[in-house]
Amino acid sequence: MATTTGAGVQPDLEKTVSRRSHTNAPPEELLASDADAELLAKLGYKQELRRNFTMIEVFGIAFSIIGLLPSIASTLSFSIPAGPIGMVWGWFLASMFIFIVGVAMADLGSAMPTSGGLYWWTHYFASPKTRNALSFLVGYSNSLGLIGGLCSIDYGFALMFCSVIVIARDGNWTPSNGVVYAVFLCCVLLHGVLASTLSKIMGKLQTVFVALNIILIVATIIALPVGKHLSSERNDAHYIFAQSENLTTWPTGWAFMLSWLSPIWTIGAFDSCVHMSEEASNAAKAVPYGIMMAIGSAWILGFIIMIVIAACIDPNLENVLGSSFGQPMAQIYYDAIGKHGTLGLMSLLFIVQFVMGLSILVAASRQTWAFSRDGALPFSSFFRPISKRMGYIPLRTIWGCVFVAAILGLLCLIAPAAASALFSLAVAGNDLAWGIPIFCRVVWGQHKFVPGPFYTGDRFSKPIAWVAIIFLVFGITLAMFPDGGPDPTPQTMNYTVVINIAVWGGAMLYYFVDARKWFTGPKITIDVSALSEEQQAALAAEGLDLGVGEGLVPGGGMQPQVEGVQEKVHEKGDTESN
Known part of the structure; x- marks a missing residue:
């Protein structure tokens, strides 16, 4: 440094x-190697968490949170309206830009790996007049973005769980909002219990979670074409790669751009590698390679999945979007492999969705713990201690995240539109948190940047950073558009802009009214x-x-x-x- x-x-x-x-x-045990403890100490922090995550396990937690097939299933409603061309090429192009964002973050993660990396980098690289305010904003946007991701994943789990019951009853049951919230709440609480008690094997579990994801992907890639082959109804190559649709009232070109929301929603929370950096061995390499491996594998595997789905989907796309099962993916499975096959794959789907929620809770708890370590969260002194008894984990922030998620999930009782708007923090909130430190580096702090073991080089690093910044601004804007078309009704309105402006404005109001008096950035x-x-x-x-x-x-x-x-x-x- x-x-x-x-x-x-x-x-x-x-x-x-x-x-x-x-x-x-x-004194009980050595928590880290000399090299890792020394690198962390350069950032001003003593080693308090146990480093029991290998590079593969750091990749595993990010890939597990991405939860490729469950996330695609939850976001097909964004890409199907643009037809196969939106599903296939929308995925490929958006994923390419997300990978560029990951590479820009990998440069920073290798140089300065700490659990609160995003707001730490912001404070380090920003100008003296802006560093405290921007660091405060990034810390809150990232923390709430990860908790919003937990809500979004567990809400998706609740919908998938209920859809299996609907399929089993042949569509003769519809879950109420209260039932969906009850399933959601049970899921969040169980995640809290597991994240608290499985800390010593959490790294090893990531390998299991990756295996579950791969099994589900392979099963789907095989089952859908085989099922459709038996009925001789697979779509041809022209349909898969060149057929354009527009089931919105937006112009066709913009409908295609909105299909990018599927990969933008899906390939998120890869900053979890950064938040696990104080528990990673050889963090300066594990963090950047974990980020790029997670995004890269999701990019390629997701492209293959989208091709298979486009080959097997009912060409009458409105039937799929309006499925009585409440899930387009459930309808795609049902059309290809029937009721029993659908029940089997949908059951595996919601199991993988469940482990996604567990992994993102672990990552969110580390970010909120790091933010409380620097005194920025309310009741920081309460959330700050590490539980040695439970395996050197931030036990209190785990349950703090569970509590906030349970409260935010109450929006499930109001309307799906309200819930999805809040959960969009996982996109817009995290995009802002990813973009600001990259921006601060190239605008104010390039002269202070000292590369780590992974570095894209003086020639490419800054152009990559600028492409990442432009794409993240575009992603935030895209996430705020009503996906059905202009002139939305209160029921079809996208309230993302309201929720996110309230969060960002609230954080800045809190800072300028009170926090500016005591928040001075990361504390040694x-x-x-x-x-x-x-x-x-x-x-x-x-x-x-x-x-x-x-x-x-x-x-x-x-x-x-x-x-x-x-x-x-x-x-x-x-x-x-x-």
Whole structure:
């Protein structure tokens, strides 16, 4: 990590903070290797979580959250209105741009792997005048975006679970909103229990979850064409790759663009690799490669799945969208393989959807824990402690996320439109949180960026970052359009713009009214009592608050000296930015 205090400071700083971080590590066991603890200490944090995730398991948690086939099943209503060309080529093109976003994030994740990475990077790279406000906004947008993702996944699970019952009863039962919420609530609570009790094997479970996803994908890719072959009703290549439809009142070209919402919704939460970085071995490599492997595999496998679905779907697309089963994918299965085959695959589908929810709860709890570690969340002192008894996990933030999700899920009782608008935080909220730190790096902080083991190079890194920024702005805008057409009714209105502006505006109002008085960005948690003034200045130059963190020696003559160092560093930063 580069500093503004001279080349000779950083090596001594690394040795000192590494030594101090090991001093503060729990004596019961070694939580991390020397290299991982040293890299984290450079960011100002002591090692508190156990590093029991390998690179494959970091990939596994992101791929598990993506939950490729269940997510495609939940979002087909976005792509089917544009016809096969929207399903197949909309998926391919949007996924390509999402991969570019992942590569831009991988550059940052390799250089600075920490659980609160997105808001940490924002604070480090932003200008001195904007760093606190933007970091605060990104932290809240990312935290609520992940919790919104948990709500969205578990709400999708509830709908799939109920659709199996509908299929079993031959369409002679319709679940009420109350029944859907009851299933949703049971799912969220069970996730809380499992995330709390399975911490020691959570990394290993990701491999199992990946295997479940692959089994479901392979079963679908085989079963649909075989079933359709028996009935001689498969669609030809021209239909699959060139047939355009428009079941909206938007122009055909814009209907195609709206089909991009399916991959945008599906290939999300890959920042979970970043949030697991303090539990990953060799995080500087595990995080970037985990991100790119998760997005890349979803891109290719999803393209294959969409081709198979387009080959086997009923050409009368309105029948599929208006299915009495409440799920277009359930109708596609039913048309191809009949009732019993549909029950089997839909049951496997909602099981995979269930493990998606468990994985995103784990990731969300790490982000909210990191944000509470830096004192930004309400009741941060309550959520901050790590539970050693349960395996060095942030137990309280797990249940905090469960509680918030259960409250937000009450919108299921109002109307599906209200629920889907809130759950869109998983798209718009996370897109904002991904885009701002990338933007801050290329606009204000490129001179401070020191690459990690993974780096796309000086020639490509900035163009990749700008393409990612432009696509994320487009994705946020796209997510706010009514998918049916212009002039929506209250029932068909897309309330995403209302929900997200309320969240972002509320976070900024909270900051400027109150939080600006006490939120100064990431706080150092290593013990700095043994650091020299130059070393303190080096950490302060990283954007870290040396005056409030844990492990500091309170009072005495040191504190004013540290504050003076910070002021000098900030003044220097203002001069550079001007």
